[in-house]
Amino acid sequence: MKNFWTFLFILICNFAFSQKTMQGQVIDFDTTVPIAFAKINYNNKTIISDWEGKFSIDVKDDKKPIIFKYKGYYDKTHYFTEGAKFLIIKMVNDNTMKEKEIYSENEVNLIVKKIIDNKYKNQPEKVFKSFEYKNYEHLLVTANPDSISSKIDTTYKKSIFGRKKIVLDSTNYKLKKLVENQHIYQTEKVNLIQFNDQGTKETVLASRMAGFKKPLYEYLGLNLVSYSLYENQLDILEIPVRNPLSTYGRKLFVFKLIDTVKIDNRTVYRIYFQPKKLNSDKLRGLLFVDAENFGIAKAFYRIYGIININATFTFNYMKEHRIWFPEKRKFTVVKGNNSEDLKIFGGTIKFNSSLEGIKKDASDQLYLKLESTPYDVKINEPVSFKMPSIKIDVPEASMTKPDSYWKPIRKDTLDVRRIRTYTNLDSLSVSENIEQKLLFGRKIINGYLPVSIIDVDLKTLFKYNNYEGFRLGIGGVTNNKLSEQYKISGYVAFGFKDEKFKYGITPSYLLNKETNTWVNASYVDDLSEIGQIQFATQARRFKIYDPRPINISTFYNHKTFSGFIESQYIPKTTSYFGISRSEVLPLFDYAFAPNDRLYQNFNLTTAQFAIQWNPFSGYMQTSTGRLEIEKRFPKFSLQLTKSFNNIIGSDFDFTKVDFKIIHEIPYLSGQNTAFLLQSGYAVGDTPLTHLYSIAPNNLNRETLFQRITFAGKNSFETMFFNEFFSSKYVSFHVKHTFNKVKVAYKIKPLISVVTRMAWGNMDNRESHLGFEYKTMERGFFESGVEANQIFKGFGLTFFMRYGPNALPKFEDNFALKLSYVLDLGF
Structure with a gap:
């Protein structure tokens, strides 16, 4: 009997030690995107990887192959690897299948159709007349201390003379000690979400940001992930992403029914979705769909790419209303398959890849995490709010809530690092004056240098053009330290070539703080x-230099009195109305002869109305005015200018209408596509000084290298100065910007491809004397490539002119330009 038990023990031990477990993850070789539900065959048995491509398999015989299969990929054969804790299995695309689409099975296709068809029964905004709830939101930047090595590394760096020197790198050690004690950064807020027949409104009830006495308004308006999963587009990192549950979702995504499970004692389908196109690095996820009402009970969304994003949505089933209502959102951002840093809050934060088993730098272990939890939910009770067009309202009282306010609201009482983060970062902010530095940076990025009660206007300090030569000046505007009710701006400058002073002064008075309404004289x-x-209404853009006027010699002098009002009174608009009286003197060989009367200088009395309308943007109302917190496109600008004859000595009667549409499409990959459509129409006796040259930016010189200057923004780089003029025109610009391309160490240019075109003509051409120019009835076309930020902000652009207005000499159709992009890090 004793021998039997001994034999049995040896047999069991032998079996236990001979059976080994292999864990890993199946990913795409090129994109590193996990491959969901891949088939894994071993020893005549088949298992399936989960929706994140992860698997665990028991291996008895090391010599037998493990075969990985997935439609659209070559089979991958692997053998057990001794000592490997976690394996990454990389599968390669089958090029013969690469362009083919994967289609959903009929059964799951019908379920998804019912989800879409039953939105009106499951989306709270469609079901309820009104609702409101409070929402606690906590955002932090942190890392798991266990993921960071405390080892002090030894590295070798080359000196200027090529000699190697030893450098001790304690970054990992310092970071580990920091995150063991506290989080890197954190913020939290409580907002009231209200819905009625006017729409949805958010009111911030309380907020605080570590290191700041008053939270940044930009943070309060930050929308990292959508609240609702039923809209046609989801917001992820403030970028619209196509929703698989939209009306066109079934055309873009493939769905797979996995199984059925129970949530709140209700049967739900578990459905996986991914893009139809193979090798498409976009939204993937797992949906839990109620089998009875086809509402979403839970959802996991993932995006793998330049950044990796994980979003989890949970819902609570309300029996009395038969609807799944939001219960919690979790959102995590980590670094993806790129070497660039992800910027947020005006700073730079590094995030690591979510793939396991890959060694990363310590700073790459950081991640951003957002959690939001609704509470105090009220359904179909009376809800009212003011200004529905304002998405977020931030009362002044929400900025100063005491610690006692937060204790009963905070959901995670076990995280002791939270309290330390506030204490340590508050002291750090005081010692290093971080808050003041950030406010300083905001002004610098708009072109102002704050000095006591005056913000010095950096644009006035130095300029150069062919008429004035070097132009030195000084200007500025009074700031809030002097008064919040009024301000005075002004400047004075001197041109060393024309030897004349130029100046201007504009006193302003604030009529309404909330609508940012100012009345001005100038x-x-x-x-x-x-x-x-x-x-x-065009927003001020700061440049250290303005490249186009450098080579311009055709200016006019104007002495202008004006009075005008600027306001944001109309929701989602910026408006301007002004009246002016100008004395105009062309400073080049030109005379205007309307109705056989010759003018070499003239007077103009004009009225101007301008409005910029941003219908898709989101706005925040603060105690200091309205802020555009969600810059959405398209944006529309309209401007009407009317000159009156014989009023205060005005010489001409003409009307101008200018129109502009700007549209941008950002992508989560970091790429961007921009469109600009602009047109103008002038009718009546309009002098050439006030017509349209459509932003040319090329010198009329003999060789390509003699024409090298700085490139402009939305200017025609191959069009010569004063080559074309129009009384009516239309232009169209398309620009696509790719991600940075690493060419060499620290050389990572930002590549863009650009196409521009324009058409125009000139009425009453015989009235403009002494000045030769062409018109663009047949159109003007140019295309090019921009390689910006090659080194220290400098780059190169190359453009080619083609079409009916191409020049006879082949070389003259090309333009090579320098570019410069100033990155202040804000």
């Missing part, structure tokens, strides 16, 4: 480029 004695197109 006097200017200065130069302006002829034929330029300016919208009064």
